[in-house]
Amino acid sequence: AQSVTQLDSQVPVFEEAPVELRCNYSSSVSVYLFWYVQYPNQGLQLLLKYLSGSTLVKGINGFEAEFNKSQTSFHLRKPSVHISDTAEYFCAVNTPSTGTASKLTFGTGTRLQVTL
């Protein structure tokens, strides 16, 4: 079985400061990893994904994440945040498997609060 842990439920940060949102996963097989963002009163939208290849993945809005297999982590980073980045961020994991159920497992979310 796979699982995702987002240790930080809330991360307050000042505008233009760097931020890292932590995500650790557990799986006995290889994984696909995703970060989704949820802006207020909206559904989730894909920020970035790791499927294979380069461990550094770049996404939308200047975010990036690094897959670290030895530490089973997929932390999300941005060098300089904006007020508009205030949102809830979800890490999610799935396993490569074709023709079977898609069991995407979400973390509990991290609320990023950017202030002036």
Place this chain on the structure above:
Amino acid sequence: EAQVTQNPRYLITVTGKKLTVTCSQNMNHEYMSWYRQDPGLGLRQIYYSMNVEVTDKGDVPEGYKVSRKEKRNFPLILESPSPNQTSLYFCASSLGRTNNSPLHFGNGTRLTVT
């Protein structure tokens, strides 16, 4: 515009009164799913569907029903809602042929059961 449309956005009902939340996607996606989002618990999968007439339970299916008679629609049915089903519900879809397909989400339905 490619989208997943849920209706209604907000719904207040009373215990035991049957309700349906509709979900429709215009991307010809095979895979559709329902999630509920609760504070501190993240998103939990209720039911999913791999294709027309193919549905299966997710992690928290109790008290819910779904149907997939057409590819584009995947309604969520609460036959006898209870207060513990008060939550924010999301419908999502993806191509579904492999597990690396990202999900496209609707804007959510906030349900309150009194």
